[in-house]
Amino acid sequence: xxxxxxxxxxxxxxxxxxxxxxxxxxxxxxxxxxxxxxxxxxxxxxxxxxxxxxxxxxxxxxxxxxxxxxxxxxxxxxxxxxxxxxxxxxxxxxxxxxxxxxxxx
Numbered sequence: 001x002x003x004x005x006x007x008x009x010x011x012x013x014x015x016x017x018x019x020x021x022x023x024x025x026x027x028x029x030x031x032x033x034x035x036x037x038x039x040x041x042x043x044x045x046x047x048x049x050x051x052x053x054x055x056x057x058x059x060x061x062x063x064x065x066x067x068x069x070x071x072x073x074x075x076x077x078x079x080x081x082x083x084x085x086x087x088x089x090x091x092x093x094x095x096x097x098x099x100x101x102x103x104x105x
Contacts, residue, residue, distance in 0.1 A: 017058070018058070020056070021055065021056065022047075025061065025065055028062060031068065035072060036065060039068055039082055039083065042079045043083050044079070044082055044086050045064065047061070068086060
């Protein structure tokens with residue numbers, strides 16, 4: 001008899017227009033405030049507001065913070081490396097959406 005395997009996926013749909021405070025973003029992402037502050041200092045994120053108490057992050061930042069958290073904890077990548085990886089992942093996504101057409105000639 002064949003054994004069946006069931007896989008469960010868990011997801012969360014977040015409107016990109018939602019704004020998170022630093023505390024809220026950390027709560028839903030699992031990242032610490034110190035980590036997010038370091039990532040902001042490295043340019044990985046650009047929150048609205050002058051100081052951490054005033055920072056507001058978009059809903060799109062949640063996905064990036066979760067990715068940064070996994071990179072930091074699973075692969076032990078440092079904050080400058082996380083900023084670089086996130087930029088490269090954005091570039092890959094952009095190329096997938098708008099692939100360059102090859103010229104035949």
